Amino acid sequence: MQGEPFVRRYRGSDRAQLAEICVRTAHEGGDSSGMYPDPELMPTIFAYPYVELEPEFALVLDNGMGRAVGYVLGVPDTVAFVHRFRDEWLPVVSERFPVPEPDGGTAADMMAGLLHTPERMVLSELAAYPAHLHIDVLPEWQGRGYGRVLMGALLAALREHGVPAVHLCMVQANTGARAFYDRLGFELLDVVDPGPVWYLGRSTDTQGMSGR
Secondary structure, eight states: OOOOOEEEEOOGGGHHHHHHHHHHTTBTTBOOTTSSSSTTHHHHHHTHHHHHHOGGGEEEEEOSSSOEEEEEEEESOHHHHHHHIIIIIHHHHTTTSOOOOTTOOSHHHHHHHHHTOGGGGOOGGGTTOOEEEEEEEOGGGTTSSHHHHHHHHHHHHHHHTTOOEEEEEEETTOHHHHHHHHHTTOEEOOOSSOTTEEEEEEESOOTTOOOO
């Protein structure tokens, strides 16, 4: 019998679902399946390092039967995370995903370039928002308030850890996500030449975040 969906800490048995959620939401909020020769590429950049390096801030939406159908992954200190990403994570995955050739122009090359340049996450304009996060929910579970619940849980965890504010980076083409973040009180941050992305930030104060 299925129970009520709820938010819980990530556990190792969620890894396959974590990858599925990441892949199915990685292309401007939509499905990236088939876009990359190795389906592990996107989770290796945007999901696995968070649960490996900062498991305390990895939360999932459980469908009530033990299956993760959404997640929010955060780090309290982006600068420290970037150092650990380079020193601890890249050595583990570089053989499978090597540095792309300088003239590589495929989508996979572009993503591998992101993997090997974690320093891109550190921007002076974001110093007042030391934490950052990724949140993704499977399409069939979107629009039901669970994203708000996930976000509230992470903000509360960051606040308890003493982190005052958090930021995120999102592709501008994902207009649905921008509307979601606007409703949750995220504001556009002024970043010089951000390219095709927006940087959004907000306090970790969870006032007004309860409910679905």
